[in-house]
Amino acid sequence: MTEIFDLRTDLSHVRLRDRPLIVCDVDDVVLHFVAPFQDFLRGEGHELLPRSFRLTGNIISTQTRIALEQGDVRRLVEAFFEAQESWQFPFDLVVQTLETLGRDVDVVFLTAMPPLYQEHRRRLLDRLGLAFPLIASEEPKGPIVQRLHAERPLPSIFIDDMAHNLHSVRDHLAQCLLLHMMPDSPLHVLAPKPAGNIVRATDWPHAAQLIRAHIRSGAA
Structure with missing residues (x-):
């Protein structure tokens, strides 16, 4: 060993x-990952619109329809990892x-x-x-x-x-x-x-x- x-x-x-x-x-x-992350985002007031193979630029606010900045995307991914036991x-x-x-x-x-x-x-x-x-x-x-x-x-x-x-x-x-x-x-x-x-x-x-x-x- x-x-x-x-x-x-x-x-x-x-x-x-x-x-x-x-x-x-x-x-x-x-x-x-992708499917439960999409559900998680909807619960946070956001939506994933796949237009390219990346998260930054493709996660938008459901209220404003504006794409989130990279820092906000990373915070959402980390929040998802924090809660992964309930989602994945x-x-x-x-x-x-x-x-x-x-x-x-x-x-x-x-x-x-x-x-x-x-x-x-x-x-x-x-x-x-x-x-x-x-x-x-x-x-x-x-x-x-x-x-x-x-x-x-x-x-x-x-x-x-x-x-x-x-x-x-x-x-x-x-x-x-x-x-x-x-x-x-x-x-x-x-x-x-x-x-x-x-x-x-x-x-x-x-x-x-x-x-x-x-x-x-x-x-x-």
Whole structure:
């Protein structure tokens, strides 16, 4: 068993065994984000109008119809993360799929959010039966995944809905299986598409098939 230490994002609580590693995003991969965030915004007197793949410029006041400034958008996102336990819910079959995969591989959640809200997310994931290690960071994901997996000669898999995160991991971990998963949301329709050797997983059962095939191939 390997204990991971890092001077930037705290990885000291992650202990990997000598087996393959899955590093998985949370928002809009494991837990719905866009749909409950839209409901949350309506309760705050705002609306998300997807015109581009970003939040700033697309969240408007329902009263004035004026787009909110970046600082106000960030405050709303942070308020949502503060209240996430009341709003977010898992995708179909994610709990069962990760539980089954977790018998043979190590699973680590890597969520792009301020570490301040890590305990809120930890409680929510635990309540859902997803008790895998959790890392909350606003750093680029590629270097974090590289530090986690290090030089271990074992298969690795990274799952995310954002092209830039998938590209970041690709640039730091050459043999990693990169899985693109995203919900069918009006916002994600406008998202940049991943380039290169990145595989689209349509749902969690499909992701499990791709992961097991990668592990069987022995690619490290």
